[in-house]
Amino acid sequence: MNFASQLMYFDQLPDIETISAQVYHSQPREFVLIYAEELLEFSAAQNWIQAFQLKYQVKSGEKLKSVENFPRHIQNLLQLLKGVNPKQLTFVCLGGGSVGDFGGFVASIYKRGVDLIHIPSTWLAAIDSAHGGKTALNVGSVKNQIGSFYPAQAVILVKDLFSTLGDEPVRSSLGELIKIGIVNSPDLLEFMLHNEQPPEEYLWQLLPQAIAAKMKIVVSDPYEKSGLRQQLNLGHTFGHVLETICGWPHGWSIAQGIYFSLHWSFNKGFMAEEEYTKLLNFLTRFFTQKCGPQGEPLPLLIPDNVLKIFASDKKQTAHAKYNFIFICEVGKVCIREVTEQEFLQELKRQGWF
Known part of the structure; x- marks a missing residue:
């Protein structure tokens, strides 16, 4: 195929x-x-x-x-x-x-x-x-x-x-675009970092590059057998939790999931401080942490409800263990196994509960 x-x-x-x-x-x-x-x-x-x-x-x-x-x-x-x-x-x-x-x-x-x-x-x-x-x-x-x-x-x-689209669908789409840049296209992220135009002015220009970056991974692991394609799930584990509970748009939820992964990656020592700060400042240009796209406050997250959604994640490797995508630097991510309790503890440490 x-x-x-x-x-x-x-x-x-x-x-x-x-x-x-x-x-x-x-x-x-x-x-x-x-x-x-x-x-x-x-x-x-x-x-x-x-x-x-x-x-x-x-x-x-x-x-x-x-x-x-x-x-x-x-x-x-x-x-x-x-x-x-x-x-x-x-x-x-x-x-x-x-x-x-x-x-x-x-x-x-x-x-x-x-x-x-x-x-x-x-x-x-x-x-x-x-x-x-x-x-x-x-x-x-x-x-x-x-x-x-x-x-x-x-x-x-x-x-x-x-x-025909308004500003919000454009901004929401940036969650997936930034994800692709972090995983496999540093040049794409550098372009966005140094471009002062509104995103709708350059999204069409970046489409071929973004698609090529994704497909380079997909064709190497089309059925997610080797784990390489799982890298494209960066931000999705917690992002899907927020999308389900809060009803936020997919791209916005994924951006929040990238924030979560970024903070956890730095805390676990996967990232240098300079790289962490650079990515954090970049994300802040487009997305506000811990709120919805219209500034809606974060609803109360109940650990049991979060865990129920997390437990349905397709990246489960064993009972109560899951592959999680951490960020090492722009253009390099790594996959590590985490437990449900480690996930909940990190959410609490970051102030999501």
């Missing part, structure tokens, strides 16, 4: 004929569009969506990924696609991360797997989740417990889609 999807960059949404020509060399295909309903608010996207004969509208968000709702969606899609040859079928997913996770999982299991194209409509999905082949559903309130590795044939990146 080829995890390096074909990347295509456009200023505007390409028509179906262009997609067919560039991905399939105009061989006969049936395209079914899974799209986020909020995109109908934009006239350019609205007209483009209407051009698809086969289309399925969804409401983006974590409820879309609920395993409890999934059978209903599958029944609807089976009805929509009755009589369509699966060997000529391609699912096209237009939306943010939840639409990509949902649509990617559908493509991976529909008739034992059909082709997939992602068209991310958020910076967060364009930078991270559309690449690398991870798909997922949630079980109850626990994120990403069911899923598959299923890379898209192509990822289409459209500049116009991102111009």
Whole structure:
């Protein structure tokens, strides 16, 4: 399975004929569009969506990924696609991360797997989740417990889609961008460090570099067997806790998780003070610690609730032990095993309780 999807960059949404020509060399295909309903608010996207004969509208968000709702969606899609040859079928997913996770999982299991194209409509999905082949559903309130590795044939990146976004989605996406920079792209972080422009002015410019940095790791460990790909989970262990309990956006929660990892890494002696201070000051430019994106105060975190989410983490190595990603320096992280109690003690030391 080829995890390096074909990347295509456009200023505007390409028509179906262009997609067919560039991905399939105009061989006969049936395209079914899974799209986020909020995109109908934009006239350019609205007209483009209407051009698809086969289309399925969804409401983006974590409820879309609920395993409890999934059978209903599958029944609807089976009805929509009755009589369509699966060997000529391609699912096209237009939306943010939840639409990509949902649509990617559908493509991976529909008739034992059909082709997939992602068209991310958020910076967060364009930078991270559309690449690398991870798909997922949630079980109850626990994120990403069911899923598959299923890379898209192509990822289409459209500049116009991102111009419709406000400031908050831009800022939230920086959590994943900074993570990629810390893990595997010091040059990317240096560019951001010395650039005084607002991020929306340079995100499009940085997209190829960010994607390449992530994919360099993914293709070396596509199924997370060696542990190398786990490095991309920097900030996610505690970030997912905050996302679940506080309802904060994914990117913002990941940034808080990076703060947590940064402080713990320095306290355990993995980082030099100069490197720690440099990264801390850099993060502070974009994210305020221990509050929500609108300045919302941190809600009361109850240790038992935190531990329940932490215990569902996919990085568990043994009973009550988990792989945690620590930062050594920009461009170098390390994975160490920690216990549940060590995790709770560090949260308390940092003042999260």
